[in-house]
Amino acid sequence: MVRTVGTTVRGIRAPIIKEGDDLVNIVVDSVLKSIDAEKFTLNDKDVIGITESLVARSQGNYAYIDDIAADINRKFEGDFAVVFPILSRNRFSLILKGLAMSGKKIYLFLNYPSDEVGNHLMDIDMMDEAGVNPYTDVLTEEKYRSLFGQKVAHPFTGIDYVQMYKELAVDNNIEIFLANDARAALKYTKDVLVANIHERKRTKKLLLNAGAKNVYGLDEVLNESINGSGFNPDYGLLGSNTATHTKIKLFPKNCQNTVENIQRVIKEKTGKHIEVMVYGDGAFKDPMGKIWELADPVVSPGYTKGLEGTPNEIKIKYVADNELSNLSSEEMTDAIKKKIKEKGNDEGHLGQKLGTTPRQITDLLGSLCDLTSGSGDKGTPIVLIQGYFDSYAEE
Secondary structure, X not given: OOOOOOOEEEEEOOOOOOOOOOHHHHHHHHHHHHHHHHOOOOOOOOXXXXXXXXHHHHHOOEEEHHHHHHHHHHHOOOOEEEEOOOOOHHHHHXXXXXXXXXXOOEEEXXXXXXXXXXXXXXOHHHHHHOOOOOOOOOEEHHHHHHHHOOOOOOOOOOOOHHHHHHOOOOOOOEEEEEOOOHHHHHHOOOEEEEOOOOOHHHHHHHHHHOOOOEEEEHHHXXXXXXXXXXXXXXXXXXXXXXXXXXXXXXXXXXXXHHHHHHHHHHHHHHOOOOEEEEEOOOOEEOOOOOOEEOOOOOOOOEEOHHHOOOOOOOOHHHHHHOOOOXXXXXXXXXXXXXXXXXXXOOOOOHHHHOOOOOOOHHHHHHHHXXXXXXXXXXXXOEEEEEOOOOOOOOO
């Protein structure tokens, strides 16, 4: 029979996970229950994705804002700057509350016109009309308000983030600036907490080369337990989310054990060799809001070996329009299938390079998983992807 379907994606419903739950068996049972109920089969090379929140919740990887304050007081003796956090109620506001609870003066520097992931603090056309140079100008909060108004609402959330962050102060200990050069903070203090995500290594290097004394990143806060708190040895506070008004859920740790155990149990129960990954934010950008959906430090903090690397694919439309363009439709179909079967590991094939972005497999699959499960009320924190590694040549 001629095959008519390629990749399929299913969001798998699962019970609400609590600390201490046996996540491995819950994931396996949820997938097998779905297979039985929906009457489909599991195949070798299928992929199971588990959202990072499920892993973190089962681990009980939480911390309180008091723990953040305690770790900050271990790292900084006096006033310190915080440079380039993202604008987020869920991702950063509770962290800032914990920082403020240290009792120290905080010089908070925000990127403009938007943060690292695309949340805007101002209308970019107004910025141009005001003659503000984002490469050189440092704006005080007073100057920002005089140029852009006393209320600057985010177009999606309606939140004025400068106001919200200011209101998290303890005894008025947060002073806000807008800048794009982290070294501007050194005018006020030599102690700096780097809060950006994907450019954090460069930011730390710039500050240290410019004479900063103590430089830490959010990845170095709660990278070990404080008074019995949760922690993440690799990412610290990066990838954390608000859990309650005083508690945050940290990015999961030891994910490699989780994915390998799920792979093993599936093999034992079904005989199928599947791949498994833990996923967080997908790596995609919203074309309307201009927000880059990647507030986590990585798309996947743990995945099985078969998901390493980038796809090795022939770009069918390029081959069809060029070297096979003189063939009939039927002849072209047969020729393309033949080329796919013969491609091997020829990474230099022209069809593979032109027009194909060499993204990591885990980043591609993570985006697919994130879009499937969403962050709302779908209740499908497990995603089953089938046929992803198949090609047009396979029947």
